[in-house]
Amino acid sequence: MSLHPVLAAVTDRIRSRSAASRSLYLAGLERARTKGPVRQALGCTNLAHAYAAAPAGDKIMLREMRRPNLAIVSSYNDMLSAHQPYERYPEILKRAAREAGATAQFAGGVPAMCDGVTQGEPGMELSLFSRDVIAMATAVALSHNMFDAALCLGICDKIVPGLLIGALHFGHLPTIFVPGGPMPSGISNDEKARVRQRFAKGEVGHEALLASEEKSYHSAGTCTFYGTANSNQMLMEVMGLHLPGAAFVPPNTPLRDALTAAAAKRAAEIGAEGAEYTPVGRVVDERAIANAIVGLLATGGSTNHTIHLVAIARAAGIVIDWDDFRDLSDVVPLLARVYPNGRADVNQFHAAGGMGYVIGELLDPGLLHGDTLTVAGEGGLARYRQQPCLDEAGRLAWRDAPRESGDASVLAPAAAPFSTDGGLKLLAGNLGRAVVKTSAVKPEHRRVEARARVFDTQEAVMAAFDLGELQRDFVAVVRYQGPRANGMPELHKLTPILGVLQDQGFHVALVTDGRMSGASGKVPAAIHVTPECLAGGPLARVRDGDLIVFDAEHGVLEARVDAAEWQARRPADAALEDARQGMGRELFAAFRANALGAEQGAITFLAAEPAAPATAAHVAPVHDHFAFTRGVTA
Known part of the structure; x- marks a missing residue:
């Protein structure tokens, strides 16, 4: 189906507005690309430092420089539930890289703070700026010039935007984002909000409020309401920076581990020396940014992205503003009802059809650019109409997402949306x-x-x-x-x-x-x-x-x-x-x-x-x- 005229017009406007800065950005990307894997030009002392602690087998491959080397940049810490599952990821990724004939090194960690912990506290006044600290920390991690591709491990509010901004300043490197997944559902969001309001009115005390919050935030994984953290995961999917369907698979499950391993193998395939070279600076183009705005609107995502998407786009030489959000909101239908826009949580959203369903419903009426470059390869964004699964042998596979909503109170078709605008x-x-x-x-x-x-x-x-x-x-x-x-x-x-x-x-x-x-x-x-x-x-x-x-x-x-x-x-x-x-x-x-x-x-x-x-x-x-x-x- 042809592109919706408003999406086409907004994208053309973005492209025209960004012509000078995007051209300069892409010229810089090409200059970095033509140098080839930079580690080939590193001196002997530099190289010896870079793999001194590597296992013997990895050291041989790194020394020969004939196989891709992947950078792992992670926001792991064990205080925050969303990031705690990342403790296991580096070993999974390194093992998968070796199976693909590549190597992977933990290039660096980035800070990860939680607005849920700092809410109303002095630390909240560092929160927004932590995004740019994370971008700089990502740049430091990638600055050793040892890498052919990157794997970014991040979930929450400022972490994913910061990682992506940092990665885009190394736009010649292919980059795949590796999510962690949501925690199991706790008490209903309605009940959580009811207790908070009763506490505000003085009807219940501190102990009752804390007991309610503990039932909401109770396990490893991302918070299950549709705030900035889960909006981040939606955006990485609709921009083609995740493997298809990876956003909301729960942590510490066989399917999640299989997707994590597959991300490393895919990063090795799309590296600079491979036949499918897919630099992140080419993936994030004007079409991908427009798709991100559409996805945000169609799912009722976080208002924080009226700030973060602007900064992400700017890191790729692309200029957007709130007029673009407004004009797309007028024509993009609201397809999801997830708290705070509804009663469901992201686990119910995922079970009802999730991202595969939403992307399909937006592609059919021409409300997404389907011809974008993605880390999944051929097929463009249509690949993201699929859902991951394990076959009978326990191997990772993909199947078509359902064409009908599994829960009409959570996901609606584009032909009969919850609202005709993006809210x-x-x-x-x-x-x-x-x-x-x-x-x-x-x-x-x-x-x-x-x-x-x-x-x-x-x-x-x-x-x-x-x-x-x-x-x-x-x-x-x-x-x-x-x-x-x-x-x-x-x-x-x-x-x-x-x-x-x-x-x-x-x-x-x-x-x-x-x-x-x-x-x-x-x-x-x-x-x-x-x-x-x-x-x-x-x-x-x-x-x-x-x-x-x-x-x-x-x-x-x-x-x-x-x-x-x-x-x-x-x-x-x-x-x-x-x-x-x-x-x-x-x-x-x-x-x-x-x-x-x-x-x-x-x-x-x-x-x-x-x-x-x-x-x-x-x-x-x-x-x-x-x-x-x-x-x-x-």
């Missing part, structure tokens, strides 16, 4: 540009017109709730939460209390230059407001009592304040010192100083624009693509 809206007005995830918000809550209550921290909102000051219609404006202010933490602790107020019949909404994450739920939230307050953003002009119009249906975010008064207002002062001291936050001063805005991916590895005063020029947001290409030389 991600762009808001704009005199407060700036923002995104709102509407797929979990009931239509009657998508427009709120109410007076502002202005806060500088989520703790201040919670304190006002505890004092009974929020029992009314209002818009919570939480300011100075952007990347340059305090690292743009998630404000996840606001979800239960705002949900309580909404359930009591009040019209409430959140407007912030911070994040709400993949857990964005039933309360309307205009997030990632840009320009951020510290960069002269107009959100810093809002005062208590201002009338705020939040209209997700018509894309409006405005303060209804007399124009002359609005122009005359100066930004409110920000007390940020407490958000910049302790818990290692001092080490990230350079990240805060250099961070671009949310719509520019909050990137810290390009020079930031200087903070601007709150003048009339910042009332209407400036849409500047030049920031993406400034300073690009290779």
Whole structure:
């Protein structure tokens, strides 16, 4: 079937916008490729250092340099459930590489922090910037010039984007992402949310809340709600960077181990010296980025990817913005209902047909580019309509995914979707540009017109709730939460209390230059407001009592304040010192100083624009693509 005209138009727009930076990126990729396996040019001392500790058999192959050598870059740690299964992976991967006539070396580890652990804590203010630390750590791991391909082991929020950004700076290397899989289902997400709201109202205590959380997060594997971690796995699949169907197979199972081994064997086949050379910088092209946006919208994925996908694209010389998300959202149907957009978890999503079903339903009406390059080889994205399985002999095989949903409450066909749009809206007005995830918000809550209550921290909102000051219609404006202010933490602790107020019949909404994450739920939230307050953003002009119009249906975010008064207002002062001291936050001063805005991916590895005063020029947001290409030389 022919490509949907809106997908075609958006992709063409991305390609045109990116022409200069993408051309420079690909030229750099070709220069790196033509040098061949770099280890052939390493000196004897360099080589001896590089395989001094290798097993004897591997050492022979590494010395002869006739077989591919694979880099393993892992986010393993045993504190975080999603990453604990990676403890076993290096040995599986090395053994499989040897069976394929190759070698594999553990090239480096990257940090992995959990927003679920740091939520509401000072460490959360390192979270977004950890993505760029991971990208740099990936570059360090690959910088030894010993490798023909890479295997990236990562799951959660910032880890996969960071690994991919780092890998794309070695775009000549084929790269396969190796997932870990979700933990078994615990208590229902509805029950978890109910207990959280009861705790917020003071109806249950700490022990009851902890018991509920322990039943939700109880085993090795990824959290089972559809937040950023599981959105990452969906994206790697729809971008062709996983083996088909690998995203949601549980850890520590024979099928998962078989897929892990197969990833190493496939990486050996697509290395620089093979007949199927598949560099990651060619896989991640304009079509793959457009496919990623479509997949995010069709599954109701994490709002964090309105930041991360921008940064990933930029690492490949590709320029996207929130207009692209908005225009695709208008035509991409919502095919999945997974918490917080529904009651199911990712295990139920996978059992109902999972990624194979979703990709098939999007390919048929031309809502995905089917002709993309993928790590799976011939057949393009159509290969990802398949599901992995073990045959009667216990060997890995693939079969066609079902063409009908296994659970109509979880997966819907494109011809009869849960919603005709992707549930991600762009808001704009005199407060700036923002995104709102509407797929979990009931239509009657998508427009709120109410007076502002202005806060500088989520703790201040919670304190006002505890004092009974929020029992009314209002818009919570939480300011100075952007990347340059305090690292743009998630404000996840606001979800239960705002949900309580909404359930009591009040019209409430959140407007912030911070994040709400993949857990964005039933309360309307205009997030990632840009320009951020510290960069002269107009959100810093809002005062208590201002009338705020939040209209997700018509894309409006405005303060209804007399124009002359609005122009005359100066930004409110920000007390940020407490958000910049302790818990290692001092080490990230350079990240805060250099961070671009949310719509520019909050990137810290390009020079930031200087903070601007709150003048009339910042009332209407400036849409500047030049920031993406400034300073690009290779």
